[in-house]
Amino acid sequence: MGYDGIEFAHSYYGHDAESLRKLLDQTGLKSCGMHTTLPHLQGKALQETIRIHKLLGTPYLIVASLPRKRLHSRRALVDTAKWFNDLSQQLKEHGMKIGYHCHAGDFVSVDGSTPWELLGEHTNSDVILQLDVGNCLSGGGDPYALLKKFPGRTLSIHLKEHGGPAGSVFGEGKVNWSKVFQLCETVGGTQWYIIEEESRKGPAALEAVRRALNNLRKMGK
Numbered sequence: 001m002g003y004d005g006i007e008f009a010h011s012y013y014g015h016d017a018e019s020l021r022k023l024l025d026q027t028g029l030k031s032c033g034m035h036t037t038l039p040h041l042q043g044k045a046l047q048e049t050i051r052i053h054k055l056l057g058t059p060y061l062i063v064a065s066l067p068r069k070r071l072h073s074r075r076a077l078v079d080t081a082k083w084f085n086d087l088s089q090q091l092k093e094h095g096m097k098i099g100y101h102c103h104a105g106d107f108v109s110v111d112g113s114t115p116w117e118l119l120g121e122h123t124n125s126d127v128i129l130q131l132d133v134g135n136c137l138s139g140g141g142d143p144y145a146l147l148k149k150f151p152g153r154t155l156s157i158h159l160k161e162h163g164g165p166a167g168s169v170f171g172e173g174k175v176n177w178s179k180v181f182q183l184c185e186t187v188g189g190t191q192w193y194i195i196e197e198e199s200r201k202g203p204a205a206l207e208a209v210r211r212a213l214n215n216l217r218k219m220g221k
Contacts, residue, residue: 099128
């Protein structure tokens with residue numbers, strides 16, 4: 001189809017790590033990340049997560065979402081940031097980075113700031129801030145300003161559309177993608193552009209990601 005990699009999300013789809021490694025080799029795809037949850041990043045489960053993704057060659061482990069109690073106040077967010085910082089140090093020896101993926105609620109006001117900004121301000125530069133452009137705009141955030149605010153922190157980004165008609169894929173809405181790409185490539189340190197498709201299944205999903213890729217190519221990417 002033309003994609004260079006895949007970002008796994010929440011599941012290994014019935015495969016073990018060894019068979020996934022074979023599938024990646026057969027298709028020529030790289031594992032550019034894994035969306036996961038806190039239980040997979042703690043205690044013995046963390047060691048198994050590291051084992052799997054060392055085998056797959058995954059550079060980025062991304063926390064897909066956080067419980068409300070970790071986001072509801074400045075104090076909670078500072079504590080959450082410390083957890084990310086501690087984990088980033090543990091992962092460094094394995095050649096991996098930890099990150100956080102935004103949702104609309106990360107751009108509501110909390111003690112005069114927003115969860116996204118507080119996490120960015122209190123985590124070290126090794127912690128990835130994986131912006132989801134559509135989610136950010138849906139929550140009232142300004143993705144362009146936030147890319148500038150946290151230079152070098154957007155190693156991967158979700159190119160989710162916003163403001164288009166029903167069924168829109170990347171490139172068919174109102175996002176200023178040329179501005180996003182310019183900021184990613186001059187400020188963000190972006191290594192991976194990720195097309196997210198979660199609303200369709202089967203052939204409809206494949207057609208959607210083909211269409212999105214065609215739109216991306218038209219933009220010279």
